[in-house]
Amino acid sequence: MPSHLNVPTKYWELTKEVPPPPIERDINTWIIANPSDPLWDIDVIPLTYTDSRWSAFVLKVDEPTRQRLVPNPPLTVWDGEDADLVEYWYVEHVNTMLGPYLEFGVTVSATYKDPKGNVYNAGYYPYMYLTGDAPVDAGRVLGFPKKMSYIRITTHGGEKGTDFFGFAMSRNGYLLHSATGQFDDKPVKPPYFYGKTDWGKFNMKVVTRPDLSSSEWQLTHIASELPEAFNIKGHRFQIKPEHTRTASSDAINWFQQATPFDNMGAEVKIQEITGLISFVFDLVIPVPSVLWTETYERPASYRGYATPYKYGLRQQFPISQGS
Amino acid sequence: MGLQANEYSYPWLEEGEVPPLPLDRDRIHIISQGVADPVFDYDIVPLTYTESRWMAFVIRADINNMKGVTPEPIEITDDVIEFWYVIHRNTMLGPYMEFGVTFSAQVDDGSGKIYRAGYYPYMYLSNDSPIFAGKEPFGFPKKAAYIAAFEHGTNNNYFNMLMERRGYILHTANGRYSDKPLSTRPKFYGNTEYGRMNYRITTHPDVTRSTHEVTYLPSELAPGQGHRFQLNPESIRTATGDDVRSWYMSGTPFDFMGGQIPATEIVGLISFTFNLIIPGAETIWTRVVERGPDDFGPLLYATPFKYTMRHRFLLPQYSQG
Numbered sequence: 292m293p294s295h296l297n298v299p300t301k302y303w304e305l306t307k308e309v310p311p312p313p314i315e316r317d318i319n320t321w322i323i324a325n326p327s328d329p330l331w332d333i334d335v336i337p338l339t340y341t342d343s344r345w346s347a348f349v350l351k352v353d354e355p356t357r358q359r360l361v362p363n364p365p366l367t368v369w370d371g372e373d374a375d376l377v378e379y380w381y382v383e384h385v386n387t388m389l390g391p392y393l394e395f396g397v398t399v400s401a402t403y404k405d406p407k408g409n410v411y412n413a414g415y416y417p418y419m420y421l422t423g424d425a426p427v428d429a430g431r432v433l434g435f436p437k438k439m440s441y442i443r444i445t446t447h448g449g450e451k452g453t454d455f456f457g458f459a460m461s462r463n464g465y466l467l468h469s470a471t472g473q474f475d476d477k478p479v480k481p482p483y484f485y486g487k488t489d490w491g492k493f494n495m496k497v498v499t500r501p502d503l504s505s506s507e508w509q510l511t512h513i514a515s516e517l518p519e520a521f522n523i524k525g526h527r528f529q530i531k532p533e534h535t536r537t538a539s540s541d542a543i544n545w546f547q548q549a550t551p552f553d554n555m556g557a558e559v560k561i562q563e564i565t566g567l568i569s570f571v572f573d574l575v576i577p578v579p580s581v582l583w584t585e586t587y588e589r590p591a592s593y594r595g596y597a598t599p600y601k602y603g604l605r606q607q608f609p610i611s612q613g614s
Numbered sequence: 615m616g617l618q619a620n621e622y623s624y625p626w627l628e629e630g631e632v633p634p635l636p637l638d639r640d641r642i643h644i645i646s647q648g649v650a651d652p653v654f655d656y657d658i659v660p661l662t663y664t665e666s667r668w669m670a671f672v673i674r675a676d677i678n679n680m681k682g683v684t685p686e687p688i689e690i691t692d693d694v695i696e697f698w699y700v701i702h703r704n705t706m707l708g709p710y711m712e713f714g715v716t717f718s719a720q721v722d723d724g725s726g727k728i729y730r731a732g733y734y735p736y737m738y739l740s741n742d743s744p745i746f747a748g749k750e751p752f753g754f755p756k757k758a759a760y761i762a763a764f765e766h767g768t769n770n771n772y773f774n775m776l777m778e779r780r781g782y783i784l785h786t787a788n789g790r791y792s793d794k795p796l797s798t799r800p801k802f803y804g805n806t807e808y809g810r811m812n813y814r815i816t817t818h819p820d821v822t823r824s825t826h827e828v829t830y831l832p833s834e835l836a837p838g839q840g841h842r843f844q845l846n847p848e849s850i851r852t853a854t855g856d857d858v859r860s861w862y863m864s865g866t867p868f869d870f871m872g873g874q875i876p877a878t879e880i881v882g883l884i885s886f887t888f889n890l891i892i893p894g895a896e897t898i899w900t901r902v903v904e905r906g907p908d909d910f911g912p913l914l915y916a917t918p919f920k921y922t923m924r925h926r927f928l929l930p931q932y933s934q935g
Contacts, residue, residue, distance in 0.1 A: 292856075293860060293861070294861070295860070295877070296861065296862050296863075297862075297863045298863070298864035298876075299864075299865060299872060299874075300866075301873040301874070302866070302870075302923065307921075308867070308922045308924070309921055309923050309924060312683070314682070314685060318903055319909050321815055321824060321826070322817050322824065323815050323817060324755050324813050324814055325736065325755030325813060326683075326685045326815075327684070327755075328736060328870040328871060328874070330755075330756075330757045334924055336821065362649055386919070387925055388919060388924060389924075390925050391925075416648075418651060424742070424758035427742065427746075435647075436647045436648025436649070437648075437653070439741075439742035495647060495649050496647055496819060497645070497646050497649065498750075499645045499646065499750065499751045501753065501814065501827065501896070501897050502895060502896060503751065506644065508649070509819060511819045540618075541615060542615055542616065543616060544618065545618040547621070548621035551626050554650070556620065557622050557623070557635070558635070558651075560620070578820050578821045580820055581819055587641045588642070589642050593642075599662035601630075601657065602630075602631060602706070605632060605633075605707075605708065606704065606705055606706050606708050606709070
């Protein structure tokens with residue numbers, strides 16, 4: 292006789308360490324589908340990180356490249372001090388409510404002026420990659436441009452046990468970026484927004500109708516300081532300075548390329564890699580405000596726009612044996 | 615030390631192997647974020663599949679359990695469930711593995727019109743682009759998982775499926791095809807009256823409101839054109855419940871399916887090869903949930919790390935790459 296076993300464990304009935312599924316709660320608490328078992332849930336809002344490690348390569352990038360990356364309208368590139376400094380950052384998130392994961396992103400300084408003349412300065416993210424599905428989706432709901440990728444971050448060896456570093460990121464089998472080297476703890480000038488509580492973060496969310504008839508672009512903004520209810524003063528990004536390490540340009544080996552699936556290596560043209568800054572931090576991510584929206588309508592004929600398999604490099608590759 | 619190179623070339627563009635760079639396009643040709651490099655792009659509309667392999671266990675569950683995981687206005691009409699794995703070999707989203715559960719269901723749109731469809735309460739895939747292409751515009755409830763599904767041995771007589779997420783096995787089954795008929799099958803099989811339904815929730819970034827929609831994909835691309843799911847009848851293999859040598863399913867702290875709809879009977883397995891087109895979806899029901907200040911307490915100011923089983927686990931040694 293065959294063995295057929297079902298173990299119908301409902302963890303939310305065994306322990307208070309798991310929230311019950313939305314379908315068993317008030318509909319006001321349903322954030323994403325499916326209500327039987329969502330990819331992430333209310334227990335991540337606001338999202339809290341403890342002892343994450345940020346490792347940011349600081350790059351000089353010319354204005355034409357930055358202007359192309361920053362969607363105008365509604366944004367313009369920041370034209371003030373150190374406007375050309377762009378961050379390429381890797382993060383190890385050890386303790387979060389979305390589970391541990393690795394992350395990569397690019398930050399460009401940008402400005403938005405609303406119709407009333409209010410000016411918002413913030414870091415804008417044109418590219419982000421993560422190793423986990425739940426943090427990708429939770430971020431995308433807030434507007435972050437997240438994709439999944441394979442990421443590795445290693446700091447090890449030397450006198451301090453953390454003197455050497457290796458970073459790597461690939462997707463669909465292609466290497467997007469890798470950097471190796473040794474922390475020499477020489478000074479590295481950070482981007483202008485470092486530590487400034489009047490600089491937040493921008494993202495451009497795109498919400499497309501199920502019939503593809505339109506897409507709404509939403510410029511979202513997360514301020515640096517938290518609402519009073521959090522009872523946290525100062526920047527919501529709290530650095531622990533005793534863990535900071537730096538590497539100068541001469542201490543960094545670097546390779547980047549575009550791939551058929553990811554264009555970052557073609558779009559982000561780098562004039563100089565000025566250094567690496569690495570530190571430990573705590574962070575709270577609250578929900579953003581929406582500063583600007585615009586809807587782009589499509590004709591009915593759009594539904595049949597694509598010619599199947601026209602772009603051969605987008606679909607002909609081996610099945611990954613991982614997940 | 616200090617050796618640095620950036621390869622900026624993008625040769626595939628000139629050869630027409632990739633679509634134009636998103637930053638060179640009109641904004642109507644961007645259907646997802648990031649706007650510089652979307653996770654899924656406009657070259658997938660409509661999405662076309664060729665020679666995919668469908669391997670569907672037919673199971674029964676307690677219909678009250680099924681109703682308990684299904685939101686209004688969707689009504690469950692049968693206790694026979696399709697519990698399916700797919701190998702997608704040729705798609706515009708790249709090859710990927712997929713798993714899903716389909717209930718027979720219907721929705722009254724409020725005007726008395728009844729839409730019949732297979733409804734998906736759970737789905738898992740192996741790659742990010744098809745997850746978000748399904749999830750964001752259409753509402754497919756997709757998550758990422760490790761999925762293995764294959765047929766092998768003489769005449770591909772043996773089958774095996776396995777699905778894991780965050781270190782927990784959600785489901786596995788294996789056995790041998792006997793090609794005997796199954797005692798029952800889902801209502802929607804081969805029935806062009808049945809489309810497919812999803813429950814989409816789109817939450818505004820500031821969480822002040824969520825739009826709930828039932829999206830609907832009819833079976834026919836246009837009336838009289840036949841099913842958009844074209845099955846190759848010569849490729850069909852079957853196994854009865856007794857041919858399914860082993861079956862294991864379990865609920866986990868991260869995935870509730872095994873706890874919510876344990877199988878009461880494994881009826882068998884139906885496998886076949888098929889072609890498929892997925893067009894844009896209709897919206898047949900909408901409800902907007904607004905949130906005021908009183909709702910924000912538990913939502914926006916949650917107690918950090920309260921649900922500790924949701925974040926204390928080992929860093930996986932692999933990822934989607």
